[in-house]
Amino acid sequence: MTDITKGAMAPPRSFLSQDAVQLFYRLLAAFLICAVLAVLSDSFLSLGNILNVLRQASLTFFIASGLTLVVLTAGLDLSVGANVALSACLAGTVIHTTGSPALGILTGLACGGLVGLINGVMVTALRIPSFIATYGMLWVLNGLTYWYMAGETLHGFPAGFRQIGSGYLFGLPIPVYLLLVFLGIGTFFAQRTVWGQEIYAIGANPVAARLSGIPVARRLLLVYAVSGTMAGLASIIFLSRLNSAEADIGESLTLPAIAAVLIGGTSLFGGVGTVFGTFIGALILTLVLNGMNLLAVSANWQPLVTGVIVILAVWLDMKTRRRAQ
C-alpha cells in the first residue's frame, strides 16, 4: 500500500453509495444491542432511560464530532478530555465571579478553541506528530487544571444556565437539540463545503492535496481549532449538567470520544469517514455502557470494555478496507 493508492481517490461525496453498506451494518449493530438490552432489562425501553441514553450520547458526540475532522486528516487529538476539564473549570470560575452565564460560555469556548489552536500550531509549524503533540498537551492541561483548582470543587450555578444541560423542550432534553444542530452543521461542513472536501483530500493524500493548491497548514489549524472548540462546548454542557466542576472530570472522556469516532467508521489513516457515522458510533458506545449499567455491572468495567471496543473497531475497519481493495 503506497501513499498514492491509500484512502482511494474517489470523491467522499459519494459516501451514500460507497459507505452506505458500512453505515447500514452500524445501524444494524445499534438495533441489535437495543433488542438484546430490551430483552435483558425491563427498564431499558422506558422513556426516561431512552432520553438518558440520547443525552449521554450527545455529550460524547460533541467531543467526538470535532475529533472526527482531526482523524479525517489522519491526525489524532488526545487532549480533548483534558481540554474539557480546563475549559469547564475556567468557565465555572467566570460564572461564579461575574454571575454572567454568557461570559462563562464564551470563556469555555475560547479556552477550548485556544488549546486546539496551539495543538494545530504544534502539528503544522513545529511539525510534531499529532498524537505526541496532543499527548504532551494532555499532561500540560492536566497539570494546569489541577494546579488551578487546588483540590477545590466549583458548585452551584444559575438555574437558567443549568437548563442547557439538564432542561427539556417539548419533552426532549436540550442537549439532544444541540446534537441535531451540530450533526447538521458538521455533516454540511464536511460533505458540502469546499473546506470540508479539502479536509478529506488532505487526509487521503497530503502531498496531492498540497500540490493541488490546498493550503494544508491553514486547514489543519482550522481542524484542530474546531476540535478544541467542540471540547469547549462539551465543557459547557458538562458544567450545566453536573452543576459542578472538578479538575478530574475530563479523565474518562478521551477514550470514549476516540471510540465513538472509530466505531463510526472514520479511518485512522485519514480521508474516510463521516460525522454522521460518529453520531452512530457515540450511540452504540453509549448503548453498551448504558446496558452494562442497567445490568448492574460495576462502573469499574467501563474502561476495560471501551479499550476492547477501540481495538475491535480499528481492526474491523482495517479488515473491511483491506478486503475492499
Add this chain to the structure above:
Amino acid sequence: MREVAVVAQPNPLQRIPGVAMVLVLLIALFSVIAPGFLSVANLSNVLVQSTILTMLALPMTLIIMTEGLDLSMGAVLTLTSLCVAIVSLATKSMLLGLGAGLLVGTAFGLANGWLVAILGIPPFVATLGTLGMAQGLSLIVSDGQSVVGIPHSVRDIYSATLLGIPVPIVMALVTYATFHGLLYHTRFGTYIFALGGNREALRYAGLSPNRLLIAVYAIGGAMAGIAGLLMTARMNSGHPTAGLGLEFDAIAAVAVGGTSFERGNGWLLGTLLGVLSVGVLRNGLNLISLPSSVQVASVGVLVIVALFLDGLRSRT
C-alpha cells in the same frame, strides 16, 4: 525516511551536548533556587526515585526505535504492581508476587506486539486500547481500593542496600547494562535498529520483522512487571492509580534523550540522562514547593520542546 542505513549507529559526539546540557542546566538552576537540592541525601533520593522510570524508559527507547509507542506502560505497571501486592499478600512470597507481575506484564506486552505487528493497528491506538484495558482490570482486581499489608520481603526491596548501594539503584544499573549489551552487542540489537530503519531489509535477510516487533513490546511489558514490584515496595501497598502517567515520563525521558520518533535510531545513554533530567526537574520543583500538577505540566512542556528540537535537527 526509509533511506536510512540499516545500522544507524548513534553519533555520541553529536548527541551528548543536547541532553547533557539539559541535565546540567536543570542541576545548576535548582542548586541556586532550591535550598537543599545539592545535599547528598537529596541527590541519592533523586537517583532512587528515578529507578522505576529507568526500567520503563529503556524498553520505551527500543519501542520508539521501531517507530512504535507504548501508551499502556503506566497502566500496565499499575496492574502489575497490584498483582505483586495481591499475590505476595496471599502467598507471603515476594518471588511469587514478582512472578505474577512478570506474567501479567509480559502478557500485556505480547498483546501490544500482536496488535501492532500482526493486526497492523497503529501503535498509539493499539496501546491506548490496552491502556484502557489495564486501567479497567486494575479497578476490577482492586475494586478501586488500596491493597495494604504486604509482606516485609516485598517492602524491604526498596529500602535494602547491597554493598552500600540501595537495591533499586543496583537493579536499575543491571537493567541498563543488560539493555546496553542487548542493543549494541547482540544481533537482536542490530535487528531492532533495522526494525525502525529498514524493515524490508530484515525480510530479505530471511527474518520475521513481526516476531522481532512482538519481542520488543513483550520486553516492555516484562519490564513494567519488574518495575511493578519496585512500585509496590516503594508505596508499601498496591494502588489502582500508582502508575498513572508514568508512560508519559518515560516518553519524555526518551524524547529528551535524543531518540528520534521518526528515524529509527536510539541512544540508551541519552535515555538514562533523560530519566535523570525528568527526575531532577520533578525533585527540584518539589523542593521549591510547587505542587505535582505543575511538575506534570512542566514535563509536558519539556517533551514538546525536545520534539520541536528533534524536528529541527531532522530537517537540517
